[in-house]
Amino acid sequence: MNPSNSLVIETHNLSKAYKGVQALKGLNLTVQQHSIFGFLGPNGAGKSTTIKLLLGLARPTGGSAHIFGHDIQRESISIRRRVGYLAQDPRYYEHMSARETLRFTARLFYSGPAPAIEKRVEETLELVGLADKADRPIKGFSGGERQRLGIAQAQVNYPDLLILDEPAASLDPQGRHDVLEVMERLRKHTTIFYSTHILADVQRVSDTVAILDHGTLISQAPIEELLNSNGAPVYTLGLKGETEIARLRLASLPWVTAIQTRPVNNHVSWEVTVSDEVIAEAQLLSLVQSGGEVTVLEFGRRKVDLEDIFLTLTEGDQNGKH
């Protein structure tokens, strides 16, 4: 398969404005086949808008997008035949049971035979762990059960692409765990594109991440690349004593690019950003201690996680010497 064939979602300057307010600004996104693609952004960033545009539930005001090579505006039904979708706040016919909901959904994709549809419904109920609650009316379902039903109805057609809008947002830790577990189980069968603002979930299950803020794509990369490429190494130190003298000594060094200081209880915490990791490893600790005016309580390299990257990118956080 050549690279262009392996693209499941491709958007070109996709834009959407609501009554003059630009909700999405020229989004250029590519989602590779068989990836679990985390679509990150704070509330109101434009994640749900993007998803609705991809599914034909809203119309773009600019740009274009293709899913499986089909145009989202002209060939929406062909796209939806191959897609499963879970909305942020999924709603179903409350009088139906989980089994009836899945049967109804399956009938929107398949015309029969009836035993094959029942078999598919049963498989999907098993997949999300709802087999024992299959015949209960869904109006009595908990948030977690409702979300599992949401994944089941999205998966009942064995889609080539699963689009999940904040699948774990409203769930308690156990519910979140269950949903992520189901997603991990599905990863070998389908491409998953999901939006979230829960960074720990993204780091746990995603292989690629895009970060959206105020309708603009800030970054898109494989998660490992994003974690490894995020800025210069940062060392953390816990200090007691005349820290200002030591700070001035360190700040004069050309390979120290930023020092952030913060009082913590009866000591001071530093975050030292460096441009040369090798020199820092060899000299930083001894340089701090060289004047004898401070006692080092803690020393280590700060592990960068997705939250740091996210906050840096979305808030435009600037570290600087001061």
Added chain:
Amino acid sequence: MENTNELRTIPERGWRTGFATLFHEANASWWHSKKWLLQSVLWLLFLNGILATILWSVPAEVLAATGAPLGSITTMEAVQQNPTVIALVYFLIFSALALPVAAIIAGQDAIIGERQSGTAAWILSKPVSRPAFILSKLAASTLGMLVTAVVVQGVAAYVQLSLRTGSPWPMAGFWAAMGLLFLNCWFYLTLTYMLGSIFTNRGRVLGISLAMALIGPAFLRSLPVIKDFTPWAFFANISEDVPVGIALALGQPPASVTPIICTALMCLIFTAVAILHFQREEF
């Protein structure tokens, strides 16, 4: 995960995509509940009750003595001299007033309810065309109204008339009049669907539809030209002439088919506007 290969992808394409499943579901929600039974019994008690009260309260010998040939009843004055025809006319007039209200109540929630609850967005994220969404619901409501409000009532009324007069009532004319009653209902059903696709507020949909049904006919006398373009004069007595619906029930040809054609066309226009408006809707 096992692939159930024997599953057949739905064959529908274009605007029909999803219609069969949605129609099946909408139909099931009508017929699998007690809604249809409740509607049928309610209208039987009310509409056939009016017919029965008049028909069976008049002594048989009086009915026999006033039994002029139906074909000769060409004025409202002649109508008023025949108790059987009076009973039929009241049945038709009350049906023409009451059944549109039932149609409006049945239709007002079909689109707005699904939009507000979020189920419309769910359905439309599946391979379903927007025309199929509207048409499946309209078709199920139409079928429900046709059976409960027209067929059941018509059969009961026809049996009553035939039993009381001692001979079968002229079938073709009677069912033509019932067909006109149905067209009258369908006018309000499609109107409500159109308004439901335009507005997001139930109050507006109900208010406009009910005003059309209950206040509209009041303008017939001051603005008689509207009788040619609306269903309001199908059964309403606005002149000495027998209204078109009552003429049909008596086995007479209608004086004019213009209001029938115009009403049918307006039903189609309302449906088309509902679909076009829903096509542009964003969720």
